[in-house]
Each structure stands twice: as C-alpha cells, then as structure tokens.
C-alpha cells in the first residue's frame with residue numbers, strides 16, 4: 001500500500017476515535033467519517049508499519065447504520081465524529097468501544113450492558129467553549145477549531161449546545177466588533193480576546209466568562225451593562241486572564257465583572273455552585289442518569305462508609321449521602337471542595353466531610369489513619385487513577401468499588417490493577433453523555 005493510492009475497502013467496525021476501520025494488505029486502515037458496512041474508494045494518506053490512514057474518496061454503497069449528516073460544519077469543525085451514523089448505530093459502537101477496552105487492556109472477558117442513550121440527542125451541553133476569530137472586515141465571530149488545527153471555523157449555532165448559548169456568543173461578538181476589541185493572535189501573541197466560556201444551569205441562568213490575554217477589556221463596564229440588559233438570563237460575568245502561550249483555555253486568575261462569579265445549579269437533588277474552573281458534567285440530564293446508574297450498582301446502605309475520590313463538587317457522593325452512614329470526599333480544586341461543603345450544608349448532610357487534597361495522598365493518609373470505607377467511588381480525569389490511589393484503595397479493602405470514567409482505556413487499566421488485588425468485575429455499563437462525538441462514559445462495579 002502506498003501513499004495517494006486509491007483502494008476499495010469494506011468498513012467493518014468503528015475505532016474508539018470514531019474512525020471507520022477496514023482491512024487491506026493485512027493492515028488496518030482507518031478512515032474518518034465512514035460507517036460499518038460501507039463499501040468505499042479510499043485514498044491512502046499515511047502508511048505506518050501495521051496500519052494506514054485514508055480519506056473517503058467515493059462511497060460505493062452505504063452501510064446499514066448510515067445517516068445524512070444534519071450540520072453544515074460536520075467534518076470541518078473538530079466536534080462531532082459520528083453525525084453520519086444513526087443514533088442506535090452510535091450506541092452499538094460505543095458499547096463495543098467500552099467492551100473492547102476492557103477485553104484488550106483489562107484482560108476481562110465480560111459483556112458490557114448496552115449503552116444507555118442520552119436523554120437528549122441534541123442541545124444537551126450545558127457548557128460551550130468558543131475560540132474567537134475575526135474575518136477580513138474585522139467582524140469577530142465565535143466558532144470551533146478545525147480538526148488538529150487552531151483555525152477557527154465560524155459556527156453560530158452548534159446543535160450540541162442550547163440555542164441560548166449560541167445567542168449569547170453572537171451578541172457578545174457583535175459588541176466586541178463594535179468596540180473593536182482585538183482577537184488574540186496565537187503566533188504573534190498579540191490581541192486580547194481568546195475564548196468565550198459559557199455555562200447554562202437547568203433553570204436557564206447563564207455564566208459568561210471572557211478569556212483574555214490581559215487584565216482589562218476596553219469599554220468593559222459598558223459592554224457588561226449592554227450584555228446583561230439585553231440578556232437578563234445572564235447571572236454573572238467574569239474576565240479570566242490567560243496570558244500564557246498554552247492550549248489550556250482558562251488562566252489562573254478570574255475577575256468578576258457582574259454578579260457573584262458563580263452559577264447555581266441542581267444535579268440529582270444536590271445543589272451545586274459552579275465557578276468557571278469547577279468540573280461539572282456537560283450533559284445535566286445525562287449526568288443524572290450516569291449517577292443513578294452508579295448508585296444502583298453501589299447499592300448504598302446505612303452501614304456504609306463511602307469514600308468518593310476525585311469528587312469534584314461532591315455530586316456523586318452527595319447523591320447517596322442520605323442512604324449511607326458516612327461520606328468522605330476528596331478533590332484537588334479548592335473552589336469545587338467549597339461547593340461540595342456548601343451543598344452538604346444546604347442538604348443538612350452532617351455525615352459528610354470533604355478534603356481538598358490529591359486523591360492518592362489523601363487516600364494513603366486516610367488508609368494509614370485506619371479509615372476503612374466499605375464503598376469507594378472513583379471518578380478520575382481522563383488519565384485515570386494514579387498508582388498511589390489504587391494502592392491506598394487496595395489497602396483499605398472496601399467491599400465494593402464503583403468506577404465512573406470518561407475514558408474506557410484508563411478505566412480498564414485501573415480495573416486490571418484492582419482485579420490483581422482481589423476484586424472481581426461484576427458489572428460494566430457504558431452511558432452516553434456525548435451523542436454525536438466519539439466520547440462515552442462507563443460505570444463499572446468491582447467486588448471483593
């Protein structure tokens with residue numbers, strides 16, 4: 001197989017990156033935006049030792065799960081990877097991704113339960129992060145980065161986000177254009193406006209955070225007045241300062257320009273106070289379904305001491321606090337821990353304690369102090385748990401461990417370590433929180 005060659009290929013599966021996969025010349029060939037069952041002419045663009053990458057040249061006959069993409073920027077913005085297949089086909093592929101990761105990486109021969117669909121297929125996100133660009137006439141627009149690039153593709157209304165966030169971004173861009181506030185240029189490191197970071201609570205309230213390469217915006221006061229008069233659902237406006245040459249969106253300092261700087265929401269009956277930096281699941285109804293699944297697998301009872309590691313604003317643990325004897329939560333972001341403590345106070349949950357610490361260090365210290373949880377929830381970031389956390393959990397020897405993860409590969413790796421320490425995988429359930437994208441959450445139950 002050589003670069004630029006055009007081959008005929010049958011797509012047999014989807015990879016966990018959302019690419020179609022077929023086999024030719026004994027090699028796996030990955031082709032974005034193809035679907036299982038497609039027969040296609042594929043142009044080879046990169047050949048490695050045991051696999052190759054191609055692009056769709058011509059679709060000869062479509063697979064059974066194919067659907068007509070319903071977004072004008074599908075394939076050009078880096079967001080959706082699966083808008084060309086039906087939602088049932090997407091759910092089947094996501095079940096297979098999770099099961100496959102647990103088999104290949106974890107060494108488990110275990111069938112995953114079918115992926116739970118998201119309650120909303122469209123407009124399910126409660127957060128939007130738009131990079132900003134400007135056209136030749138100096139008009140500022142919000143959009144999304146093209147795949148593997150920092151070129152901003154204008155997108156006034158993304159179908160994954162509520163229209164209210166698109167409208168807020170459009171009005172802000174009109175104000176930025178009117179006041180001629182310059183957009184940040186990554187190469188020259190000049191200009192001010194980097195990103196718009198918006199959150200929306202289930203009652204419709206909006207948090208606006210403007211990420212800028214500087215501490216002040218020209219016409220800041222007027223801009224905020226006009227914004228909040230026009231869009232009364234805006235509860236708070238903040239300016240986040242990010243002057244670093246980095247892909248990380250938020251910088252270390254945030255200055256409140258209007259309101260309290262936080263947004264109040266409710267998840268699984270737990271009151272949540274969100275600062276821009278707090279982790280919060282992006283699909284509110286999907287998160288309630290995910291946490292409900294975690295709770296069913298955990299089967300919390302009054303005899304339980306529940307340790308919720310990587311607890312964020314405390315929602316998973318607090319959604320079970322009324323069932324358990326005691327709850328201990330650990331999280332590294334101070335604002336999230338404050339939100340968890342406040343939520344416990346508002347709920348009258350005096351059996352809950354939260355610590356701001358590294359999960360591994362706190363778990364090791366708590367284990368050394370003799371804490372013996374009967375139930376542990378692990379919900380780490382994409383990189384999974386570190387070795388120290390898993391070691392401490394094994395030392396505490398809880399009867400049940402519930403793992404919640406947005407990365408089946410690291411969850412499978414961590415589950416394998418727990419299995420080597422004497423735990424059995426009892427349940428594995430993918431939960432779709434991110435329809436149309438390649439991402440999927442999963443929940444697993446391990447028992448001693």
Ligand SMILES: C[S@@+](CC[C@H](N)C(=O)[O-])C[C@H]1O[C@@H](n2cnc3c(N)ncnc32)[C@H](O)[C@@H]1O
Pocket residue numbers: 279280281309310311312313314315316330331332333336357358359360379380381382
């Ligand atoms: C996937 S989120 C889960 C949060 C929470 N369970 C929820 O559902 O909202 C992972 C959390 O781990 C936190 N985190 C990242 N590294 C950590 C560490 N070393 N120790 C403790 N928490 C950490 C992040 O700040 C984030 O809140």
